Amino acid sequence: MTNQPPDWLHFWQRPFPSANTLLIEDEKPVLIDSGFGRDVPALLRWLQRSAIAPERLWLLVNTHYHSDHVGGNAHLQSHFQIHIPAHRWEGQLINNHDPEAWSARFLQQPVEPYHVDQFLEDGDELVTGKHALRVVHTPGHTLGHLSFYLPEDKLLICGDAVHHDDVAWINPFREGAGALERAMQSLERLAQLDIRLAVSGHGPMLTRPQEAIERARQRYEQWVHEPEKVGWHACKRIFAYALMIHHGLLRDRVSDYLLSCPWFRDYSRSLFHTEPEPFVPLFLKEMLRSGAATWQDEPLVATTPYTISPDQQRTGVLLVSLLNIDRRGNKDGG
Ligand SMILES: [Zn+2]
Numbered sequence: 001m002t003n004q005p006p007d008w009l010h011f012w013q014r015p016f017p018s019a020n021t022l023l024i025e026d027e028k029p030v031l032i033d034s035g036f037g038r039d040v041p042a043l044l045r046w047l048q049r050s051a052i053a054p055e056r057l058w059l060l061v062n063t064h065y066h067s068d069h070v071g072g073n074a075h076l077q078s079h080f081q082i083h084i085p086a087h088r089w090e091g092q093l094i095n096n097h098d099p100e101a102w103s104a105r106f107l108q109q110p111v112e113p114y115h116v117d118q119f120l121e122d123g124d125e126l127v128t129g130k131h132a133l134r135v136v137h138t139p140g141h142t143l144g145h146l147s148f149y150l151p152e153d154k155l156l157i158c159g160d161a162v163h164h165d166d167v168a169w170i171n172p173f174r175e176g177a178g179a180l181e182r183a184m185q186s187l188e189r190l191a192q193l194d195i196r197l198a199v200s201g202h203g204p205m206l207t208r209p210q211e212a213i214e215r216a217r218q219r220y221e222q223w224v225h226e227p228e229k230v231g232w233h234a235c236k237r238i239f240a241y242a243l244m245i246h247h248g249l250l251r252d253r254v255s256d257y258l259l260s261c262p263w264f265r266d267y268s269r270s271l272f273h274t275e276p277e278p279f280v281p282l283f284l285k286e287m288l289r290s291g292a293a294t295w296q297d298e299p300l301v302a303t304t305p306y307t308i309s310p311d312q313q314r315t316g317v318l319l320v321s322l323l324n325i326d327r328r329g330n331k332d333g334g
């Protein structure tokens with residue numbers, strides 16, 4: 001048995017800010033994770049090139065509700081009436097228009113609203129025809145994070161529960177105290193499964209999935225005794241992602257931006273026991289030291305490769321020039 005992906009599994013390894021997208025081609029085709037909202041045109045082109053037109057999709061399932069995984073949901077649901085299931089704990093927030101849904105306000109990553117049509121639980125099965133996806137509730141990164149296991153194929157779809165060379169960032173403020181311990185328990189659970197290939201939410205497929213699961217578990221285990229590591233890792237990932245979606249931040253906007261973010265205030269106070277203002281220079285120093293961000297002439301940009309849309313390119317340049325004028329003209333840059 002090889003660990004090559006089967007031909008009915010269409011895998012699209014997407015650069016940030018989108019998460020990877022998967023398509024299970026079967027009698028009832030299923031799309032897993034729809035990427036960042038701005039990347040919908042690219043998603044539609046990919047679907048067009050694949051064997052399945054969006055109208056034929058049976059379900060659009062998300063591993064969890066973060067903006068990089070669900071951003072295309074609203075468009076696909078409104079244009080193609082696609083059914084969207086999710087874990088109850090995330091689905092209810094979304095359907096109740098709770099301001100905490102998607103952690104969108106906390107992260108400052110807005111998501112276009114959609115409706116969750118069905119609540120999934122651990123042990124549920126989604127039978128697509130020849131294949132069956134077993135729902136494995138893997139809380140930690142988010143409370144309603146789901147993985148999908150196809151026992152016949154020894155295939156695991158694990159979203160942000162396991163990555164090739166990183167671990168998922170931990171958010172005790174929105175996903176609850178004990179989020180780290182839950183993430184570890186989820187990994188222990190996945191370690192029990194017979195898996196030959198795993199598809200992660202970011203990066204390449206995992207051809208040695210059990211090794212990746214064990215690496216992640218060991219890293220989390222170190223964090224149990226050093227909670228600041230939870231904070232450094234999360235803050236760096238969240239801010240790098242923000243730099244990608246804003247396509248860089250100008251030097252004199254960085255501090256105001258960070259201080260406006262609920263996540264920055266919560267992590268600095270609770271995990272670093274520092275007020276947000278004095279934490280800004282410490283945090284920026286670490287972003288630069290670790291290589292997570294760099295000054296590219298004027299804006300601070302993320303170093304991890306990411307894509308920008310042609311529209312964003314234009315607005316990005318425009319924004320940079322407008323803010324430069326603002327600075328020279330002493331106007332309020334907003
Ligand atoms: Zn993700």
Ligand SMILES: [Zn+2]
Binds near residue numbers: 064066141160
């Ligand atoms: Zn995530």
